[in-house]
Amino acid sequence: MPAKLPVAETPEILPRPDFHFTGQVGRTFKDSDPATFPQPVQPSKGAPNIVLILLDDVGFGQFSTFGGGVPSPTMDRLAKEGLRYNYFHTTALCSPTRAAIITGRNHHSASFAGITEAATGFDGYTCILPRNCGTVAEVLRQNGYMTAWIGKNHNTPTWETSAAGPFDRWANGLGFDYFYGFNSGDMNHWHPLLFENHNLVPASDDPDYHLTEDLADKAIRWVRQVKSIAPDKPYFLYVAPGATHAPHQAPQSWIDQFKGKFDMGWDAYREQTLERQKKLGVVPKDTLLTERSKGLPAWDGLNADQKRLYARMMEVFAAYGAQVDAAMGRVIDAVKELPDADNTIIIYVAGDNGSSAEGGLEGSLNENLFFNGFPEKWEDNLKAIDDLGGPKHFNHFPSAWAHAMNTPFQWTKQVASHFGGTRNPMIISWPDKIEDKGGLRDQFLHVIDIVPTLYEVCGITQPREINGVQQKPIEGVSFAATFTDGKVQSKRKTQYFELGVNRGLYHEGWMASAPSFIPWNPNRDENWDPDQQVWELYKLDEDFSQARDLASLHPDKLRELQDLWWVEAAKYNVLPLDWRGTIRMNAELMGRPSMVGKRTKATYYEGMVALPGAACLPMLNKSWTITAEIDVPDDKAEGMIVTQGGSEGGYGLYLREGKPVFVYNYLGMERPTFTADAPLPKGKSKLVVDFKYDGGGMGKGGAVTLKAGGKTIAQGRLERTVPIQFAIFEGLDIGMDTGSAVDFTYPMPFKFNGKIERVEVEVKPGK
Structure with a gap:
């Protein structure tokens, strides 16, 4: 039988009281009791090391471990020694998911209804992480852990990212002893702007430099260093590489490996991927392939030049993804060489949302055009086909490829109403505790469930006060029981979804979904009426992919879930609904705080x-x-x-x-x-x-x-x-x-x- 999890024995109030010598104090040390020093905080007995990997803009059907066309040997290896989760959900966008994964609260509760660059002044939308939503890193740090964050930080308000600070909402102020990475949503992988803690990192003079490899190197360096110094002390290593978020940039040697492998196009890719998914068992045998999302073109309707360009864009994207999985493999190799390696829980989340459709219908050489509200033309992009993936362009593949990466689901990143935007693969390895090697888990989970799970397996009491601030209750629920019991019922009965008024509600096996705006068009009609939104209804135990809309057959059930959505929205700071698009990216027009x-x-x-x-x-x-x-x-x-x-x-x-x-x-x-x-x-x-x-x-x-x-x-x-x-x-x-x-x-x-x-x-x- 596997060993029991650590017993929760940590205080509810952090930090612990200051040390006070309780012995007898005389006139001199000679007539006083022997001096004692305050001792370092000791973690719960048996507390595991933790490695949390969070990839970026990844679809359910992207990597081979879940049936996709991009090889992922690192995920394969972890899946064989651990568990695959095929009902795990994110928020449909990066900053919100990242706030949720480090706090255990819903993204609106943590004030992250969108990305930091689109913050507004409503409670759920400020993108200022509330102090009553203490992070898992802060709690672990105060309970004896060494902590590091490597890679993408998209949870610091944009107006606080300069050298003038303040720095309390940088990674170091959120409980992480060490930070190496970037403070934005996108990053040029050839010429990044990086920070080590609060200090700008000089540009590399290595002609072969690539950000993905650099982040892996720094993660390896940190974990080796701290374990060499303190081998008996557990660590929390959070690795958040920028891949596979735009720009899609990869070394030519990686790109060359995929030449011709996506010439079949996105429609055939979806069909082939679903068949692989069924064979792997990551989707039920009766799963249906959803229709191509409205507005996306058929591959057969493209001309030869379009096919050539779009296939090449997909080759670059595949190279980018394969490279990051290999780089994460180097991190895992280093971790497994360290003391207490088998008592290390590795959580590998393939994506903070579904694959991104922000490249538009015709693909992009510069994603900033999207954020400024401009589409691109494939004829212009074709001229740059030989430079894709290199330093000249901020390229992004067409929206239809993003949809294909999310097979078998509808829609993509930004569309929180459907699983194409929110269902992401998750793999968990823990050699000391997981006996069902290669097992599959199908409990309905949400990203906010990771924090309470970590608290349970680390023997940590969820604190009610951190650094003098009363804490908002953790809104996630632990799924630690699934590590040893594949049939245990999910504790999560209800979960709302919302992003840009793409709305959804899961409740006891049903899913109500209301899409609003298509993600490849950044321009929105401010006069749009959310009360005219069309809701769909799905029964998930009979329809894994949301392929059969039952709204007309069960209007009473749909009405029940619609009403419940408003209850959840009021409870978690979702209101007021805000569907504005690119205009929210302009800080001056939005009146966001500024050092200026x-x-x-x-x-x-x-x-x-x-x-x-x-x-x-x-x-x-x-x-x-x-x-x-x-x-x-x-x-x-x-x-x-x-x-x-x-x-x-x-x-x-x-x-x-x-x-x-x-x-x-x-x-x-x-x-x-x-x-x-x-x-x-x-x-x-x-x-x-x-x-x-x-x-x-x-x-x-x-x-x-x-x-x-x-x-x-x-x-x-x-x-x-x-x-x-x-x-x-x-x-x-x-x-x-x-x-x-x-x-x-x-x-x-x-x-x-x-x-x-x-x-x-x-x-x-x-x-």
């Missing part, structure tokens, strides 16, 4: 790098002026003076061969460039870029004038400008270019070889 405040001028100095966009003056949809005071060493001076953004959008002012250059990157589609005819003379110079906005709405054009010493040296027009955001994750740099290049005509980091006295940016609201 109401200032219209800001002065920056050399050495300021990676200042997040949320901490920069808002330069969109208005006039502005950049003034740079520099000292030029000679008439061949080179380097970046000021830039904001990167390859997916932004601007840059730099010198090349002594000549001032201003470039405006319009979302990677065009880069109007204004270059002086002659180099600047040696010595001090004042460069001015003045932009006069045409006005008349968002994204309009305007006149650009470049001056040196008060004289015009270049001028022209921008016919259109970025309306919502310059870039997804890149900010402002002075004296060099971090992250990716705003254009591809200079070598990174293009450090200025002169001296920059100051750079002033002034915005002129109103036009």
Whole structure:
């Protein structure tokens, strides 16, 4: 029989009281009792090590362990020694799922109804993690664990991600002793902006650098280091790589392995995947393949060039996924070499939501176009087919491939009403405790159930107070019993779903689903009426894939679940419903907090790098002026003076061969460039870029004038400008270019070889 789980014996109030010497104290140490020291907190006897892996934007039918076409030997290995869960659910979007997985509360309860870049001022929508939702890392840390977070952090408010902090909602402030990763939803895998704890990490000079491998290396380094120092102390390692979220970027050697393997197209892929899923037993034998979601094209209706382009995009995506699973395998190998390896629980969650349809119907070379509300044309993307996956593009495959990755379900990421958006594979390995090697579990679970499960297996009492703050009750329920009993009934009877008014409710085997907006169109009608939403009804024990809508046959049951949805929504801060799209990405229009405040001028100095966009003056949809005071060493001076953004959008002012250059990157589609005819003379110079906005709405054009010493040296027009955001994750740099290049005509980091006295940016609201 397997050993029993640790008995909960930890305090309900954290931290523990300060140490107080209770012996006799005399006039001197000679007539006092022997001194004693406060001892380190000891974890519960038998408490396991924990490795939590959370991949990004993964569909149920993506990886081979669950029948998909992307090989996943690491998942296979863990599944053979552990358990597969095929009824595990997420929230349909990254930040919400990530808030839920570290707090054990529903995403609205934890104030994460959406991504941090789209926060609003309602309780469930601020994206400010409440202090009454203490994290699992904070609780484990105060109960004797070593803790680390490696990879993606998308749970810090955007306006708090600059060097000015505050840092209490960075990973280190959320209970993690060590952090190495990035503070955004997307990240360029060739030229990332990374932080180690609170410090910006210098760009790598390795020509073969790739973020996925770097994150695996850092996870291995940390866990080896701490176990070498404290072999008897348990650890919690949370690894959240950026794959397979856009941009889909992978080494060419990985991409080449998939050449021709997806020429069958997305419709045939779905059919083949379902057959594999049935053979593996991860879906019931009678599972039906749902219809292609409304609006997605049939593969057979495409022309030859479209098929060639889209197949290549899928090859890149498959390479990206295969690489991350292999990298996680290196982490697992390192873990299994450590002391107490068999008492390590490994939770491998394949996706924080379903596969992403944000590449649009025709695929994308720059996902920032989606967030600015613009579709792309396949004819333009075809020209870049040989560069896909490399550093030049922020590419993303078409929506129909995302739908195929979610086989056998309907819909995709963002659609919380259906399992294409919310059902993700989960694998759990724990050699010391799990005897049913290779077993399958079909209890209905939600991501909020992981925290209470960890508390139970670690022998931890759920704290009612942390750091002086009364805690909101954990809303998840433990599924630890499933480790030893495959037939145990699920404790979860009800679970609401909501994201962008895509709504759903699970209750005692039934699922009511109400889709609203299609995920590949970011533009929403503000006059849309949620009361006109059409609800569907499914009986899950007879219909694993949500293929048979029973709404017309059971109207009373549907009405019951609709009413219950509103009860749950009121209970968990889901209200008010908010379906606005790209407009929520504009911090200025939404009135989100900002380090800028109401200032219209800001002065920056050399050495300021990676200042997040949320901490920069808002330069969109208005006039502005950049003034740079520099000292030029000679008439061949080179380097970046000021830039904001990167390859997916932004601007840059730099010198090349002594000549001032201003470039405006319009979302990677065009880069109007204004270059002086002659180099600047040696010595001090004042460069001015003045932009006069045409006005008349968002994204309009305007006149650009470049001056040196008060004289015009270049001028022209921008016919259109970025309306919502310059870039997804890149900010402002002075004296060099971090992250990716705003254009591809200079070598990174293009450090200025002169001296920059100051750079002033002034915005002129109103036009």
